[in-house]
Amino acid sequence: MGGTRMHVCPLCKRSDGTTRLSAYWRTLSPEGRAGVPHLARPALHDERWTAPLGLLTVGCALLVADTWLGFVGLAGGGFWLVSLRDRVAQAAKERADWHRKLICRPCHHAFLP
Ligand SMILES: [Zn+2]
Incomplete structure:
Protein backbone atom coordinates (compact mmCIF):
# COMPACT_ATOMS: atom_id res chain seq x y z
CA MET A 1 0.00 0.00 0.00
CA GLY A 2 1.62 3.26 -1.14
CA GLY A 3 4.93 1.46 -1.56
CA THR A 4 5.47 1.20 2.20
CA ARG A 5 6.33 -2.16 3.66
CA MET A 6 3.74 -3.53 6.06
CA HIS A 7 5.01 -4.21 9.56
CA VAL A 8 3.70 -6.97 11.75
CA CYS A 9 2.45 -5.88 15.17
CA PRO A 10 4.59 -7.60 17.86
CA LEU A 11 1.54 -7.83 20.12
CA CYS A 12 -1.32 -9.19 17.99
CA LYS A 13 0.78 -10.30 14.96
CA ARG A 14 -1.46 -8.46 12.50
CA SER A 15 0.05 -6.41 9.69
CA ASP A 16 -3.05 -4.93 8.07
CA GLY A 17 -3.58 -2.13 10.60
CA THR A 18 -0.12 -0.65 11.17
CA THR A 19 0.49 2.98 10.36
CA ARG A 20 2.86 5.79 11.41
CA LEU A 21 2.21 6.85 14.99
CA SER A 22 2.73 10.55 14.15
CA ALA A 23 0.20 10.34 11.29
CA TYR A 24 -2.26 8.45 13.45
CA TRP A 25 -1.86 11.00 16.27
CA ARG A 26 -2.71 13.84 13.88
CA THR A 27 -6.00 12.19 12.96
CA LEU A 28 -7.12 11.89 16.60
CA SER A 29 -9.58 14.33 18.13
CA PRO A 30 -8.72 16.00 21.48
CA GLU A 31 -11.08 13.51 23.18
CA GLY A 32 -9.43 10.61 21.38
CA ARG A 33 -5.97 11.85 22.44
CA ALA A 34 -7.09 12.13 26.05
CA GLY A 35 -8.02 8.45 25.95
CA VAL A 36 -4.54 7.31 24.85
CA PRO A 37 -2.05 9.55 26.74
CA HIS A 38 0.72 6.92 26.41
CA LEU A 39 0.75 7.52 22.65
CA ALA A 40 1.41 11.27 23.00
CA ARG A 41 4.61 12.81 21.67
CA PRO A 42 7.13 13.20 24.56
CA ALA A 43 7.45 16.80 25.71
CA LEU A 44 10.81 18.57 25.86
CA GLY A 77 23.52 25.96 39.10
CA GLY A 78 26.33 24.28 37.14
CA PHE A 79 25.62 20.87 38.64
CA TRP A 80 21.89 21.33 38.03
CA LEU A 81 22.53 22.24 34.37
CA VAL A 82 24.71 19.17 33.76
CA SER A 83 22.14 16.76 35.21
CA LEU A 84 19.40 18.55 33.27
CA ARG A 85 21.38 18.25 30.03
CA ASP A 86 21.36 14.44 30.36
CA ARG A 87 17.60 14.38 30.90
CA VAL A 88 17.02 16.71 27.95
CA ALA A 89 19.16 14.46 25.74
CA GLN A 90 17.06 11.49 26.89
CA ALA A 91 13.83 13.39 26.12
CA ALA A 92 15.15 14.31 22.65
CA LYS A 93 15.91 10.65 21.96
CA GLU A 94 12.42 9.58 23.07
CA ARG A 95 10.97 12.25 20.81
CA ALA A 96 13.04 11.02 17.85
CA ASP A 97 11.90 7.46 18.57
CA TRP A 98 8.28 8.64 18.68
CA HIS A 99 8.59 9.93 15.11
CA ARG A 100 9.92 6.53 13.98
CA LYS A 101 7.25 4.55 15.80
CA LEU A 102 4.40 2.69 14.17
CA ILE A 103 1.03 1.98 15.70
CA CYS A 104 -1.20 -1.03 15.29
CA ARG A 105 -4.74 0.30 14.92
CA PRO A 106 -6.57 -2.89 16.03
CA CYS A 107 -4.80 -3.16 19.42
CA HIS A 108 -3.38 0.40 19.88
CA HIS A 109 0.13 -0.95 20.44
CA ALA A 110 2.97 1.45 19.49
CA PHE A 111 6.33 -0.05 18.53
CA LEU A 112 9.59 0.71 16.71
CA PRO A 113 9.89 -0.96 13.29
ZN1 LIG B 1 -1.58 -5.15 17.28
Whole structure:
Protein backbone atom coordinates (compact mmCIF):
# COMPACT_ATOMS: atom_id res chain seq x y z
CA MET A 1 0.00 0.00 0.00
CA GLY A 2 1.62 3.26 -1.14
CA GLY A 3 4.93 1.46 -1.56
CA THR A 4 5.47 1.20 2.20
CA ARG A 5 6.33 -2.16 3.66
CA MET A 6 3.74 -3.53 6.06
CA HIS A 7 5.01 -4.21 9.56
CA VAL A 8 3.70 -6.97 11.75
CA CYS A 9 2.45 -5.88 15.17
CA PRO A 10 4.59 -7.60 17.86
CA LEU A 11 1.54 -7.83 20.12
CA CYS A 12 -1.32 -9.19 17.99
CA LYS A 13 0.78 -10.30 14.96
CA ARG A 14 -1.46 -8.46 12.50
CA SER A 15 0.05 -6.41 9.69
CA ASP A 16 -3.05 -4.93 8.07
CA GLY A 17 -3.58 -2.13 10.60
CA THR A 18 -0.12 -0.65 11.17
CA THR A 19 0.49 2.98 10.36
CA ARG A 20 2.86 5.79 11.41
CA LEU A 21 2.21 6.85 14.99
CA SER A 22 2.73 10.55 14.15
CA ALA A 23 0.20 10.34 11.29
CA TYR A 24 -2.26 8.45 13.45
CA TRP A 25 -1.86 11.00 16.27
CA ARG A 26 -2.71 13.84 13.88
CA THR A 27 -6.00 12.19 12.96
CA LEU A 28 -7.12 11.89 16.60
CA SER A 29 -9.58 14.33 18.13
CA PRO A 30 -8.72 16.00 21.48
CA GLU A 31 -11.08 13.51 23.18
CA GLY A 32 -9.43 10.61 21.38
CA ARG A 33 -5.97 11.85 22.44
CA ALA A 34 -7.09 12.13 26.05
CA GLY A 35 -8.02 8.45 25.95
CA VAL A 36 -4.54 7.31 24.85
CA PRO A 37 -2.05 9.55 26.74
CA HIS A 38 0.72 6.92 26.41
CA LEU A 39 0.75 7.52 22.65
CA ALA A 40 1.41 11.27 23.00
CA ARG A 41 4.61 12.81 21.67
CA PRO A 42 7.13 13.20 24.56
CA ALA A 43 7.45 16.80 25.71
CA LEU A 44 10.81 18.57 25.86
CA HIS A 45 10.28 20.58 29.09
CA ASP A 46 12.20 23.65 27.89
CA GLU A 47 10.90 25.69 30.81
CA ARG A 48 13.05 23.69 33.26
CA TRP A 49 16.14 25.53 32.02
CA THR A 50 15.04 28.80 33.61
CA ALA A 51 15.51 27.66 37.25
CA PRO A 52 19.17 26.51 37.05
CA LEU A 53 20.04 29.40 34.72
CA GLY A 54 18.46 31.76 37.23
CA LEU A 55 20.55 30.20 40.00
CA LEU A 56 23.68 30.73 37.87
CA THR A 57 22.73 34.38 37.34
CA VAL A 58 22.11 34.88 41.04
CA GLY A 59 25.44 33.14 41.74
CA CYS A 60 27.23 35.57 39.41
CA ALA A 61 25.55 38.54 41.07
CA LEU A 62 26.38 37.24 44.57
CA LEU A 63 30.00 36.63 43.56
CA VAL A 64 30.45 40.40 43.49
CA ALA A 65 28.89 40.96 46.92
CA ASP A 66 29.62 37.73 48.79
CA THR A 67 32.25 35.41 47.32
CA TRP A 68 31.29 32.30 49.32
CA LEU A 69 27.55 32.44 48.55
CA GLY A 70 28.35 33.24 44.92
CA PHE A 71 30.47 30.12 44.56
CA VAL A 72 27.75 28.00 46.15
CA GLY A 73 25.22 29.41 43.68
CA LEU A 74 27.51 28.88 40.68
CA ALA A 75 28.38 25.31 41.70
CA GLY A 76 24.74 24.44 42.37
CA GLY A 77 23.52 25.96 39.10
CA GLY A 78 26.33 24.28 37.14
CA PHE A 79 25.62 20.87 38.64
CA TRP A 80 21.89 21.33 38.03
CA LEU A 81 22.53 22.24 34.37
CA VAL A 82 24.71 19.17 33.76
CA SER A 83 22.14 16.76 35.21
CA LEU A 84 19.40 18.55 33.27
CA ARG A 85 21.38 18.25 30.03
CA ASP A 86 21.36 14.44 30.36
CA ARG A 87 17.60 14.38 30.90
CA VAL A 88 17.02 16.71 27.95
CA ALA A 89 19.16 14.46 25.74
CA GLN A 90 17.06 11.49 26.89
CA ALA A 91 13.83 13.39 26.12
CA ALA A 92 15.15 14.31 22.65
CA LYS A 93 15.91 10.65 21.96
CA GLU A 94 12.42 9.58 23.07
CA ARG A 95 10.97 12.25 20.81
CA ALA A 96 13.04 11.02 17.85
CA ASP A 97 11.90 7.46 18.57
CA TRP A 98 8.28 8.64 18.68
CA HIS A 99 8.59 9.93 15.11
CA ARG A 100 9.92 6.53 13.98
CA LYS A 101 7.25 4.55 15.80
CA LEU A 102 4.40 2.69 14.17
CA ILE A 103 1.03 1.98 15.70
CA CYS A 104 -1.20 -1.03 15.29
CA ARG A 105 -4.74 0.30 14.92
CA PRO A 106 -6.57 -2.89 16.03
CA CYS A 107 -4.80 -3.16 19.42
CA HIS A 108 -3.38 0.40 19.88
CA HIS A 109 0.13 -0.95 20.44
CA ALA A 110 2.97 1.45 19.49
CA PHE A 111 6.33 -0.05 18.53
CA LEU A 112 9.59 0.71 16.71
CA PRO A 113 9.89 -0.96 13.29
ZN1 LIG B 1 -1.58 -5.15 17.28
